[in-house]
Amino acid sequence: xxxxxxxxxxxxxxxxxxxxxxxxxQLILRSFGRSGGNIVASRRFASSMNVRDALNSAMREEIxxxxxxxxxxxxxxQYEGAYKVSKGLWKLMGDKRVIDTPITEMGxxxxxxxxxxxxxxPICEFMTFNFSMQxxxxxxNSAAKTYYMSAGDVKVPIVFRGPNGxxxxxxxxxxxxxxSWYSHCPGLKxxxxxxxxxxxxxxxxxxxxxxxxxCLENEMMYGVSFEVxxxxxxxxxxxxxxxxxxxxxxxxxxxxxxxxxxxxCVEAAAELAxxxxxxxxxxxxxxxxxxxxxxxxSVMKTHHxxxxxxxxxxxxxxxxxxxxxxxxxxxxxxxxxxxRMTGADVPMPYAQALEAAxxxxxxxxxxxxxxxxxxxxx
Amino acid sequence: xxxxxxxxxxxxESGPASEAQVTSDEARKYYRDMATVRRMETAAGNxxxxxxIRGFCHLYSGQEACCVGMExxxxxxxxxxxxxxxxxxxxxxxxPVKAVLSELTGRASGCAKGKGGSMHMYNHNFYGGxxxxxxxxxxxxxxxxxxxxxxxxxxxxxxxxxxxxxxxQVFEAFNMAKLWDLPCIFVCENNKYGMGTAVERAAxxxxxxxxxxxxxxxxxxxMDVITVREATRxxxxxxxxxxxxxxxxxxxxxxxx
Numbered sequence: 001x002x003x004x005x006x007x008x009x010x011x012x013x014x015x016x017x018x019x020x021x022x023x024x025x026q027l028i029l030r031s032f033g034r035s036g037g038n039i040v041a042s043r044r045f046a047s048s049m050n051v052r053d054a055l056n057s058a059m060r061e062e063i064x065x066x067x068x069x070x071x072x073x074x075x076x077x078q079y080e081g082a083y084k085v086s087k088g089l090w091k092l093m094g095d096k097r098v099i100d101t102p103i104t105e106m107g108x109x110x111x112x113x114x115x116x117x118x119x120x121x122p123i124c125e126f127m128t129f130n131f132s133m134q135x136x137x138x139x140x141n142s143a144a145k146t147y148y149m150s151a152g153d154v155k156v157p158i159v160f161r162g163p164n165g166x167x168x169x170x171x172x173x174x175x176x177x178x179x180s181w182y183s184h185c186p187g188l189k190x191x192x193x194x195x196x197x198x199x200x201x202x203x204x205x206x207x208x209x210x211x212x213x214x215c216l217e218n219e220m221m222y223g224v225s226f227e228v229x230x231x232x233x234x235x236x237x238x239x240x241x242x243x244x245x246x247x248x249x250x251x252x253x254x255x256x257x258x259x260x261x262x263x264x265c266v267e268a269a270a271e272l273a274x275x276x277x278x279x280x281x282x283x284x285x286x287x288x289x290x291x292x293x294x295x296x297x298s299v300m301k302t303h304h305x306x307x308x309x310x311x312x313x314x315x316x317x318x319x320x321x322x323x324x325x326x327x328x329x330x331x332x333x334x335x336x337x338x339x340r341m342t343g344a345d346v347p348m349p350y351a352q353a354l355e356a357a358x359x360x361x362x363x364x365x366x367x368x369x370x371x372x373x374x375x376x377x378x
Numbered sequence: 379x380x381x382x383x384x385x386x387x388x389x390x391e392s393g394p395a396s397e398a399q400v401t402s403d404e405a406r407k408y409y410r411d412m413a414t415v416r417r418m419e420t421a422a423g424n425x426x427x428x429x430x431i432r433g434f435c436h437l438y439s440g441q442e443a444c445c446v447g448m449e450x451x452x453x454x455x456x457x458x459x460x461x462x463x464x465x466x467x468x469x470x471x472x473x474p475v476k477a478v479l480s481e482l483t484g485r486a487s488g489c490a491k492g493k494g495g496s497m498h499m500y501n502h503n504f505y506g507g508x509x510x511x512x513x514x515x516x517x518x519x520x521x522x523x524x525x526x527x528x529x530x531x532x533x534x535x536x537x538x539x540x541x542x543x544x545x546x547q548v549f550e551a552f553n554m555a556k557l558w559d560l561p562c563i564f565v566c567e568n569n570k571y572g573m574g575t576a577v578e579r580a581a582x583x584x585x586x587x588x589x590x591x592x593x594x595x596x597x598x599x600x601m602d603v604i605t606v607r608e609a610t611r612x613x614x615x616x617x618x619x620x621x622x623x624x625x626x627x628x629x630x631x632x633x634x635x
Contacts, residue, residue, distance in 0.1 A: 070527070096527065101554070102550070102553055102554065102557070104547075104550035104553065104554070106516065106546065106547040106550055107516045107519075107547050107550025107551050107553065107554060108516075108550070108554065109516075110513060110515070110516025110517050110519070110520065110547060110550075110551065111516045111517075111519045111520035111523055111551065111554055112520060113516075113517055113520060114459075114505075114516060114517035114518060114519060114520020114521045114522075114523070114524070115520040115521070115523050115524040115527070116520075117505055117517065117520070117521065118457065118505075118520065118521040118523075118524035118525070119524060119528075120523075120524045120527060120528075137510055137513060138513065138516070138517075141509070141510050141513065142508075142510075142513055142517060148493060149490065149493060149494045149498040149506075150490055150493075150494060150498065150500045150506070151490045151491035151493045151494065153490070153500045153501075154500055154505065154506075
């Protein structure tokens, strides 16, 4: 099904925007219908694309564009990708540009970093970021720190990408969200796309960036389709690293999130809009460097903030956002403390009901927003 | 003509030359380079005792024949990567003594502007200086990968110690290097001690030149600079003829921590 785009893409005219009783979200819903079944065609929208195809096309175009770019990882070539993200690429580009590795993350991540130091531009895929822990010394000590340690002599233009966070029933060792671990480290850039436009623009920007970039995707988003703008389809479509995006503007409360959980915030915002609560949904897009300006500006406008992530509570992304708000002029604009909605402080359980309970859900976000705004529970 | 010290072969039909031509200019250059490294390292050792150098200071004293002998065959287009006992290689890779000592004493005039220190010195086609034991081995395989990708007719020299030789990632690098025929000369500088531990107490097999298994190997008496030079010539020819990686064990000795 199709998810409505933010109102910034939707051609709403000025008079409707200023009607007091309707939020931007309600306008979108009225036009799109419940689940996008009756799409109002607009010449601004070129087509729809799922996140998998967005990543696939981004990689294909960048490999075609620059002879130094290549993809390496487990199952990326002949199997077409464990999650089919690199479907068709090996058939098109061949053994030199799309390379299957043995199941040896520490070895192939190190090899990829060495190749980057020597001037190539590898895309190193981790089948999931859980396996990046085997190779994390190379991500941090070999890639992230080298430009600094060499006083600018040695660049490491590598992209580490793959699915991050929980999937469905893959249990404790395969469900960790590494957003806070990687965004902790100077020398790395860390991006986390939500929708197809994010995926295309951020991955292309990451590949063209001369610094090591970690691109945290989400397996559950690969099959989800979004409408994309004509600009998105351009071979040079780039989203600037370090800039968040307001998916839905609102005046009452800021919902700050990244990756898959932006979608949950969008759904929660739609539900809350029915009772007149205008949520501003801020899609971080980049986790490092964090767009502090966008966060502060949003909180100064709405005076209330909830963060949503699947990292564990201690030292998660919400903790960092809370600290940044405290340290900024936005602190004086808060009418309530920040609530960080996070994964539960347990290794991810297997049973479906437990897994659902261990992650923020739309109903949870709605409840927390109401609580923050002191509305009675419905 | 000088004789080389005997080699030991692993999965090789024949080895390097048993005799080598050395001109007096070459001999003087090798001696000067080795003596310079020794004096630089001695100076560093004294600065360390005075606490002008902080943190770690791993000296190459005793191992000079290895870097000088290898550089006699390599040129500046052949990349080199090593671990943290790197000052000797830093010098032979073209960084002046003053820039090395300035870096060690944390000066902005140091080769890494004081930001790297003993273990993180770099130059053109010299990828350090790496602090994490064994990490440089997959990195070196990656540099060799890049050369093959670009069809450069070069070898990458990837050095590691007897301690690192037991690291899993070293074997992961061997596997990919052999699978993909990477032009990589793996060099184990066996100085008999991994940090403070003697080799027999750390390794089930101390025959490091055989531990590449399917990668042919050569044991080299690395206290003799000409023996090292001829082994390197053999190894470089091997890689450049498309036979894939090769492993050299340089048996040597170090006088310090």
